[in-house]
Amino acid sequence: MVADERQMMGLLGSRDSLLRLLEDGLAADIHVRGNRVTLKGAAADVALAERTISELLALQESGSVITPDTVRRTIGMLAAPAGAGADPAAESPSAVLGLNILSRRGRTIRPKTVNQKRYVDAIDAHTIVFGIGPAGTGKTYLAMAKAVQALQAKQVTRIILTRPAVEAGERLGFLPGTLSDKIDPYLRPLYDALHDMLDPESIPRLMAAGTIEVAPLAYMRGRSLNDAFIILDEAQNTTPEQMKMFLTRLGFGSKIVVTGDVTQVDLPGGQRSGLQVVREILADLDDVAFSVLTSGDVVRHRLVGHIVDAYERWDKQNNPAAPDEQPRRLGRPTRRSDASAAHRTPARGPQEPTR
Template sequence: MSVTRVVVVDDAVRMPELLGSGDGVLREVEKAFPAVDILVRGNRITLTGDEDDVAAATGAVEELRDVLGAGVPLTPDVARESVRMLRATGASASAAGDGAGASSTATAERPAGVLSRSILSTRGRTIRPKTQGQAAYVHAIESHTITFGIGPAGTGKTYLAMAQAVAALQSKRVNRIVLTRPAVEAGERLGFLPGSLSEKIDPYLRPLYDALHDMVDPESIPKLMEAGTIEVAPLAYMRGRTLNDAFVILDEAQNTTREQMKMFLTRLGFGTTMVVTGDVTQVDLPGGTRSGLRAASEILSGVEDIAFCHLNADDVVRHRLVSDIITAYAKNDESDAARGPRPTGQRRRFEREEQR
């Protein structure tokens, strides 16, 4: 049965913001609910179609209105994520039943609450989680001493950890920030790099510097590093240290060995928060070497005050194609695993010789 619902925007001045630049936000809603006819006139949005579809589309428009009211600029990406979160919330609430627990869960996971949460306001911009997975990751960092952020490129693992570190330093919850990562090349051998030690390790640590420059005044960074308030160093320099009252981030942890990971985690001192980030699908260690990140996720699972957050393609906040690329590679890896290992050319040659 066809029904019609109307969403009224009280502040007509904000109507263009709700629709988005070039009606980009509205187009995302239309794309998500193709069976619903959406008509905009003045400050009224009229939705017509099947009752269930119209109810869902109306909920999405009203939620976007609340997201905008919470001070979050609306973009097509925000609209797409809001619809996805609402659908996931509805599915989990349906599975849980119609009891009070289900409604409280739905309220806690509303996009307006997740997307409007501010981690850090700096240099004229506010850093917020942009997906439900990112919000859970941020909450885990705030409530655990050690947090592992595991997921593909573009999910904000390092960036959000850095924002939490800067926020902790500004609020004086820690006295310093320590940033580290293993000096492992991504499948290429660049040979010996010229220059001083800092110049040699700079290419490996550049992603950490990039995130840091987004959140701290670039002119103050050299002074903070000279004073030891911010330290950027290769993982090899962590051995023998005890890190107290610090926020420590280990990036690209999939390229640590089991021994390196154990060494790093045992640097933990009093008043310190540790965040370990990595992508287990992009290991650059020599063949046969097991990733320390994989080992840690098995060995430390279930240990109190250690959280494991697994982000996926839905949490990618780079170009939309990045999420599609990650999904395509994951499907290909699954098909390769189902077919089993492929024989090498040398093995086939030996087999032909045995048949003669």
């Protein structure tokens, strides 16, 4: 029995669109008459349907609006087996999907999967957090939201965003303009996320004051970063030496979040990624956490998760690497003759780009 008529309308959706999703996703038969919901079927199916409806109602009570995506994710969370040592209350759909990180102009940023909530909780609980997972899992976006939240709560005095300036399999050549113009294309994803979370008019002012700094990784050397929330994005494109350099910039009152996807390494010459090495080195350190996200945590178009899975299957079939060998990227493998030829080629001065 749903006491509130508005809650019932929110549960069923416009023209019963959410009710149809519930019927498609659950094995139990759902019958609605007035404010009463009746469930029929096997005991396990009825129990799952009852929990799903209860969680959706709890989400509504917390102020969330139920959407088709909310319904699908709630069913998926409840149907999935609980992880070892998981807290059922802390990882229930209402706790995960109802956790508000940041709100701006009526839009709320929140985790959408259990692994995303674990990632957010790890950021709260640890000084250094590594978010590792495929594209679209919200690694950088959630870290940015936590950084803005910490700045607004005066837990830190500045946000520092950085990423290595490595080209993704293409050579862009010499870029025109000032130094800022040259590095902007590499840092554009970080600017895009900032514009989602802050008023665009305030960003130039905050950057001019040094409250927000966006810079390539090379600019971090020699610095000690105090009272800052520091995010290293695309960390799979760091070398082990660069990763060590970056982590040792940590100052008092600061927090570091490192994000990356170890299956998308763009380092030249088959170099091993610093993000792969660091897990072997820091795995046993206190106050350091590794959060792993999977294709099930993709929050872009649902097809993105299927694409990630398809590429993983293809890689396993065509590139059976040894366990201690870094995953190889798709495309033509680098031959020894190519690498040696690169070393023999004399360095040339700046050239005009081909027109």
